[in-house]
Amino acid sequence: MTIVIDAATPADIADLRQLYYAVYGPHYPVALGTDPVEMSRLIADPHSLWLVARCPRTGGLAGSAAIRSEAGSRTGKLEGLAVHPDHRAAGLAGTLTEELCARMLETGRLDSVYATVRTVSAGPQRVVSRNGFRPLGILPNAVDLSSRESLALYARHSAGVLDRRVPVPEVPAPLAPLLRTVERNLGIDYADTAVTAPLPTRASTTPARLEMIEAPGFVRRRFHDRFPDADRWFYPLHTPNTLLVADDDRFEVYAYLNRTGRYCALVAAHPGPAVAADCLEAITRTLTRAGTGYVEALLPLSEHGLLSAFLAQGFIPSALYPAMRPEADGDRFHDYVVMSRAAEQIDFRGVVVDEQLQPYLDAYASAWASTYLPTLEVAP
Structure with missing residues (x-):
């Protein structure tokens, strides 16, 4: 089945909340997938981009991901990467991630994008690694979900940015x-x-x-x-x-x-x-x-x-x-x-x-x- 990737709209908020519940259960601590007011703000934010994967036949949401930034910042964060359990064999996580980076990094809107990735399995790490993100460290006990979890920090830079670092004595x-x-x-x-x-x-x-x-x-x-x-x-x-x-x-x-x-x-x-x-x-x-x-x-x-x-x-x-x-x-x-x-x-x-x-x-x-x-x- 061909999946359509396009920008999230306010009309998607109810379906997005159901998607995040299906993926993460009731303990997802991020407003992006739980708070309708914050979700509306992110969808309308001109400095950010939220993409969804739609099933053309049913209109249902198969996946979601966003890069969030803010006014005056050249750094973004990959957030809310989620693929419905029924669509995990289709490579949607990578497709959404690459499309977001193409629109935000390769166009020059941002200098780098980072992601905090769960370490309960290697799958999320491999998704971001396959899409040009490289590991920068580990954050032990960083978040309380169903239990205390450690996160990994990854980032992807625009071309040439790493070559222009200020030396540290x-x-x-x-x-x-x-x-x-x-x-x-x-x-x-x-x-x-x-x-x-x-x-x-x-x-x-x-x-x-x-x-x-x-x-x-x-x-x-x-x-x-x-x-x-x-x-x-x-x-x-x-x-x-x-x-x-x-x-x-x-x-x-x-x-x-x-x-x-x-x-x-x-x-x-x-x-x-x-x-x-x-x-x-x-x-x-x-x-x-x-x-x-x-x-x-x-x-x-x-x-x-x-x-x-x-x-x-x-x-x-x-x-x-x-x-x-x-x-x-x-x-x-x-x-x-x-x-x-x-x-x-x-x-x-x-x-x-x-x-x-x-x-x-x-x-x-x-x-x-x-x-x-x-x-x-x-x-x-």
């Missing part, structure tokens, strides 16, 4: 396994990047007492007042909905908290990240008490001091996204690293990874060991 030593893995998998070079000891850090001498405010509208308005442009923050496709405030007004931390998936992304800090970095332990403890099982931050690879502060508080370098953010003139690109911390015990026994992703699992295990396993001296 040095990185803390725990990032070395991740850099070496990215070099081998993506064919890029960090030979001129020195691997040095993390900078000494110390926690604030005055313990931080934090107030947590979950008021999406208020937080969004205050965030845009504090950060009218993206020069002092960068986290694509994450609008803060939660605010952590020190009771002495030393700092504010803006975060995106997903209650359904029980994960959190630290987006920005005011007046600057260095002040909040001294109180990372209090910040993560507050989020853990609020039910968050996974916290991540996206940091510039060039920020040696900031990376050292996160390492000192138990965050692990989980993924490296080369050429993620362009400079103002768009000619060169900066690398970013995902630093993550899991509140619950990580169990990789149920993780299934393909050959390309396995080195990232090994790199994470090496970084975790160097952070959490002490170096013991053996007495003669």
Whole structure:
């Protein structure tokens, strides 16, 4: 049967919700497949593209996928890739992915597209790999579905983007396994990047007492007042909905908290990240008490001091996204690293990874060991 690929419309929303339920069951934590209001916004968004696969005879939906972006951003995210169980032998996942990338990357609308892929089976990893996406890392315990699951980070770049990266002078030593893995998998070079000891850090001498405010509208308005442009923050496709405030007004931390998936992304800090970095332990403890099982931050690879502060508080370098953010003139690109911390015990026994992703699992295990396993001296 010939399948027709075209753009999703508001009239498809009810059928799309049924499709995602058929594929993922009742625990899908993404608004794209569950919230009609957010689905309508994405369909109408001129910076994004949502495609569906239709059966011409019945008009029913056989598959769905979207690339979401936002105004002023050159980065997109592949989301909501789903194929109805009755149509999984037709190669629809690859067809939808390739068509989206052709329209968003090959036309020059975006510089790169990333995807977070489930690791309960190798199938989703192979779908994105066959369509030009390459692995960048693994995010352990990143989301709570029917159980706590780890995700893999993949990305696909437009032609020539990876060749225009800004050099990074040095990185803390725990990032070395991740850099070496990215070099081998993506064919890029960090030979001129020195691997040095993390900078000494110390926690604030005055313990931080934090107030947590979950008021999406208020937080969004205050965030845009504090950060009218993206020069002092960068986290694509994450609008803060939660605010952590020190009771002495030393700092504010803006975060995106997903209650359904029980994960959190630290987006920005005011007046600057260095002040909040001294109180990372209090910040993560507050989020853990609020039910968050996974916290991540996206940091510039060039920020040696900031990376050292996160390492000192138990965050692990989980993924490296080369050429993620362009400079103002768009000619060169900066690398970013995902630093993550899991509140619950990580169990990789149920993780299934393909050959390309396995080195990232090994790199994470090496970084975790160097952070959490002490170096013991053996007495003669």
